[in-house]
Each structure stands twice: as structure tokens, then as C-alpha cells.
Amino acid sequence: MAKVRGAIEVDKEKCKGCGVCVTACPTHVIQLAKQVNGKGYNYAHMENPEACIGCANCALVCPDSVIAVYKVKV
Amino acid sequence: MSEIQIQDIIKKENFVYGKTKILTDNVMHYCPGCSHGVTHKLVAEVIEELDIQEKTIGVSPVGCSVLAYNYIDIDWQQAAHGRAPALATATKRLMPDHYVFTYQGDGDLASIGAAEILHACNRGENITVIFVNNAIYGMTGGQMAPTTLIGMPTATSPYGRQAALHGYPLKITELIAQLPGVAYVTRQSVHTPAAVRKAKKAIKKGFENQARKIGTSFIEIVSTCSSGWKISPVESNRWMEEHMFKFYPLGDLKDAEKDNEEDYRKFIE
Numbered sequence: 001m002a003k004v005r006g007a008i009e010v011d012k013e014k015c016k017g018c019g020v021c022v023t024a025c026p027t028h029v030i031q032l033a034k035q036v037n038g039k040g041y042n043y044a045h046m047e048n049p050e051a052c053i054g055c056a057n058c059a060l061v062c063p064d065s066v067i068a069v070y071k072v073k074v
Numbered sequence: 075m076s077e078i079q080i081q082d083i084i085k086k087e088n089f090v091y092g093k094t095k096i097l098t099d100n101v102m103h104y105c106p107g108c109s110h111g112v113t114h115k116l117v118a119e120v121i122e123e124l125d126i127q128e129k130t131i132g133v134s135p136v137g138c139s140v141l142a143y144n145y146i147d148i149d150w151q152q153a154a155h156g157r158a159p160a161l162a163t164a165t166k167r168l169m170p171d172h173y174v175f176t177y178q179g180d181g182d183l184a185s186i187g188a189a190e191i192l193h194a195c196n197r198g199e200n201i202t203v204i205f206v207n208n209a210i211y212g213m214t215g216g217q218m219a220p221t222t223l224i225g226m227p228t229a230t231s232p233y234g235r236q237a238a239l240h241g242y243p244l245k246i247t248e249l250i251a252q253l254p255g256v257a258y259v260t261r262q263s264v265h266t267p268a269a270v271r272k273a274k275k276a277i278k279k280g281f282e283n284q285a286r287k288i289g290t291s292f293i294e295i296v297s298t299c300s301s302g303w304k305i306s307p308v309e310s311n312r313w314m315e316e317h318m319f320k321f322y323p324l325g326d327l328k329d330a331e332k333d334n335e336e337d338y339r340k341f342i343e
């Protein structure tokens with residue numbers, strides 16, 4: 001059966017750490033980093049990358065449009 | 075089956091969704107989680123999908139979104155407080171082949187600009203209105219707006235809005251839906267992926283209606299202002315679902331064409 005794997009790329013320096021992408025992700029991929037970016041925000045990152053299905057929910061709700069979504073069939 | 079690496083997924087050919095080019099690369103000045111950012115993105119995506127970048131003119135308001143022209147790469151005007159519908163009226167009448175929209179907050183549209191929006195809609199101006207209702211004056215520090223809910227604390231109603239003292243919250247979208255010039259009135263939100271998809275469809279329809287010349291299209295986005303509300307962005311979304319949606323229920327209020335002038339002529343016959 002074809003399985004889907006996704007991945008996201010967050011523009012770390014432009015992320016404002018609002019966390020709405022964390023809530024929107026159905027498979028709990030995203031967390032806010034313990035580290036901060038140049039503006040002092042705890043940026044979003046893939047804490048659990050294997051679980052990403054490339055659904056783009058996170059990117060849809062991101063107010064700053066800083067998430068790019070990729071998807072492959074494996 | 076070999077394990078696929080993240081760098082094998084993050085490749086141009088596997089790209090499925092990201093920032094539209096109609097948004098500039100400027101970092102938005104909005105607070106973390108602000109609904110203005112999502113709403114800007116949807117307007118930009120609609121402009122891209124309809125391929126009308128060269129033919130779209132926005133009118134930005136006074137309020138946090140005064141600088142919208144820094145983020146959506148189209149032609150813009152910036153109106154005096156509440157007067158965006160007047161500028162949009164003139165622009166659309168002079169350039170009827172262009173897509174003209176106003177982008178306004180609730181303080182701008184429902185308070186100081188109440189007259190302009192009601193009359194532009196009543197005239198049935200062939201424009202699209204994007205109304206971001208966060209029930210507060212975000213830009214100036216979270217003062218009470220006409221749209222503030224009863225009991226909702228703000229900087230100028232620290233014990234919560236009281237009807238006896240402050241009057242009732244104004245459902246201006248319901249008022250606008252009554253006007254004969256208006257074709258399409260809908261209330262959406264942008265806090266979940268499903269809501270974002272629906273809001274985008276609504277905005278797209280609002281723009282497409284301009285080509286159909288059927289009257290004004292009015293799209294309210296029930297929004298959050300975590301800085302004004304003084305709770306986190308994620309909490310704000312929850313608060314909005316729990317309180318705002320009860321008073322400002324989501325969905326279409328009107329989907330028709332503006333009234334036929336002939337139906338009004340009979341009154342003088």
C-alpha cells in the first residue's frame with residue numbers, strides 16, 4: 001500500500017512562535033523549540049518528523065506564511 | 075523498504091503548499107497568531123488564483139492593518155479612518171475593469187466608518203469588503219469597540235462591557251445583509267484548517283462577484299487579537315470559538331443579487 005511521508009520547512013527567523021500550527025497538526029509533529037530565534041521567539045520545528053503526512057494544515061493556519069510543506073509517496 | 079530521509083522529502087518536486095508570491099517577503103508587523111496574517115494570505119492566494127494581481131486595488135484602513143500594502147503585492151490606497159468604502163467607490167467607478175476591495179477592522183468599519191460602509195453597501199457599489207472583526211481596537215491598545223461582547227473586558231471597559239453604560243454590541247454584518255445593494259454577505263473565521271479553506275472560498279466568491287456586477291460582497295472574518303484580549307494566540311482561538319461564535323455565528327447571511335431597481339420604481343407609480 002502506498003504510504004505518504006511529509007515534511008515541513010519553517011522559516012525559523014520569521015516564525016513568531018504563536019503555536020497555532022502545533023494545535024492544527026493532526027499527528028503531533030510540531031513543537032516550539034526550546035531555543036529562540038533572533039527576535040526571541042521559540043520557533044516551530046518538527047519534533048516528531050516521522051509522523052508528518054504532508055497535509056499542510058499547519059501551513060494553512062500559519063499567520064506569517066512561514067511553513068513550506070513537502071510530500072512524497074513511499 | 076529503505077527509510078526515507080527528511081532531505082529527500084524537502085525537494086522542489088515534492089512541494090505541496092507554501093507562501094504565495096503575491097505576499098511580499100516583508101516580515102509582517104502583526105503580533106504572533108494575529109488573524110490579520112491569515113486573512114492577508116487568503117486575499118493574496120485568491121488574487122493569485124484569479125490571476126488579477128495587475129488589476130487589483132486594495133484600500134487599507136486605519137487600524138493594525140494600515141500597513142497591509144507592505145504585504146500584499148498589488149496597488150493600494152490608504153484611507154482616512156473608516157473612509158475606505160468611499161475611496162473604493164471612487165476607484166471602482168473610475169476603473170470598473172479593476173478589482174477593488176477594502177480591508178477594514180471593526181473599529182474602522184463599525185464605529186467611525188459606519189456611515190461609509192452602510193451607504194457604500196446600500197448603493198450596491200461593485201466592490202468587495204474584507205471585514206476583520208476582533209471585537210476590539212487592536213492598534214491603539216485594546217479599547218472597547220462597537221463589536222465588543224457584553225461582559226468582555228477591554229482597556230476602556232476593565233470590568234467588562236455593560237449594556238447600560240456602553241450600549242450593545244453591534245452586529246453590523248446583519249445590518250448590511252438587509253441592504254438591497256448587497257449581493258453576498260458571509261461570516262467566516264480563520265482559526266482552523268477547515269475554517270481557512272472555507273474563508274478562502276468566500277473571499278474568492280467575493281472577488282468573482284465583481285466580474286458578475288451583482289452588487290457589494292461583504293466578508294466578515296471573526297478574528298482574534300491576542301494582544302488586546304491579553305491571552306495567548308491558542309487560548310484566543312478557543313475563547314473565540316466559545317464566546318465570539320455564539321454572538322457572531324458563522325455562515326452565509328445573504329447570497330443573491332442586488333435588488334432590482336424596477337421593484338422600487340413602482341412606489342412612485
Ligand SMILES: Cc1ncc(C[n+]2csc(CCOP(=O)(O)OP(=O)(O)O)c2C)c(N)n1
Pocket residue numbers: 136137138139155178179180181182183206208210211212213214219299
Ligand atoms: C480620525 C482618527 N480617530 C482615531 C484614530 C485612532 N485609531 C487608530 S486605529 C483605531 C481603531 C482600530 O481598530 P480596528 O479598526 O478594530 O482595527 P484593529 O487594529 O483591531 O485591526 C483608532 C481609534 C485615528 N487614527 N484617526
Ligand code: SF4
Pocket residue numbers: 010014015016017018019020021022043044058061062063064065066067107
Ligand atoms: S503558526 Fe507559523 S508563526 Fe506560528 S509558530 Fe507556527 S510556524 Fe511559527
Ligand code: SF4
Pocket residue numbers: 006007008024025026027028029030051052053054055056057058059069
Ligand atoms: S503537514 Fe500536516 S502532518 Fe505535517 S506538520 Fe504540518 S500539520 Fe502536521
Ligand code: SF4
Pocket residue numbers: 103104105107108109110138208212213298299300301302
Ligand atoms: S494588536 Fe491585535 S489586531 Fe493588532 S496585530 Fe496585535 S493581535 Fe493583531
Ligand SMILES: [Mg+2]
Pocket residue numbers: 179180181206207208209210211212219
Ligand atoms: Mg479590531
